[in-house]
Amino acid sequence: MKVKSVKLSEIFPYYDNPRDNTNAVEPTKESIKRFGFVKPILVDKAGVIIAGHTRYVAAYQLGMEFVPVVYSNMDDEMAKKYRILDNKLAEKSSFDEDQLLEELRNMEVPTDMQAFFFEDINQMLNFSLDSINQQAEEYGGFQNDYSQVEEENFEAPSNEEAGESEEAPSDEEEEDPAKDLFVLKEREDGSHYMKVVCPYCGNMETIEIED
Template identity: 50%
Template sequence: MNEEMKIQVVSIDSITPYPDNPRNNDDAVEPTAESIKQFGWQQPIVVDKNNVVIAGHTRLKAAEKLGLETVPIVVADLSDEQARAYRLADNKTGEMAYWDDKLLDQELSKITDIDMNLVGFNLDDIEPELPQDFFEENPDSESDSDTKNYLEWGSNKVLLSQNDIKILDDQFKKFNDGGENGSFVTFLVDK
């Protein structure tokens, strides 16, 4: 194991993509370029002793797209077989991870000044979590029947009055008639 990683900044022209890279990363180049623009270089490209990319093909393509002249690299002290194995393992282990949607939503809701769509998140697909007391039953409202109406939200059930249902129906009609983009829940929360 390396005791200390030595990051070098080198000419982008001195780096060679691995010609047999089995990973098609073209769809990730634009979001990666945006990430580099927004946050700078936070991960160097890993290369072998001949400056052939082991890990970081997408970052290299993003740097080329941005017209950068230099890139940060780390030269890995690996055998040819180890470099091949690490190249594959680096990509495969990323596929094995998954998102905890609730925590992801919480984190994304705390990011207000950065457009996360630009770095690959489709925020139209993410519904904000409503607080437990989003709908409060009006104790003065009269129910037409003894039937209880619940709005199910994930594992939550929220009791709705007839008045709540009317308000939701009216808001949904406004949402549809207004040709709103995004989700209905986002439309409600933004009101």
């Protein structure tokens, strides 16, 4: 079968087409405008459409004069059966939802294809590109060119800015209370004591040592 460029006025819709494609016309128009008329219209010898009624209506609304057409040698009975079969086969097909969502997420702007979906792509992907763009604008837009970012010199705040007084560090080291543990000490009055850690409560205690 050969594809021919035929005047739209020379082909005709099937008068008793059982399929209502009204909701698919606008997405089909968008597809034709974006990708071209990729799939030809299938007609019988008299130019009556066997498959492609939606593409026919879309082409008519777009004001196209010529469309790609394939002429079939089916007889009337075979053409009727094929019309029904073609419509039912379309209903049988479905998407692998996980694979579809993964493919949409890998696209730069998946919502650019919203015209081809009956569902809202933002809801399918569980995020809104509009909300992300709005947040980006509130923060001055996305900054992707890091070579244009000016370097800034950051200085540590002074003690005054930090709310601290400028005091010279003490030469005296802080006393470590642990260094006197378990060391026998003598007071000025001659009595002796020792600092220990209670094994039960962990507190430091002072015990008197009798001579």
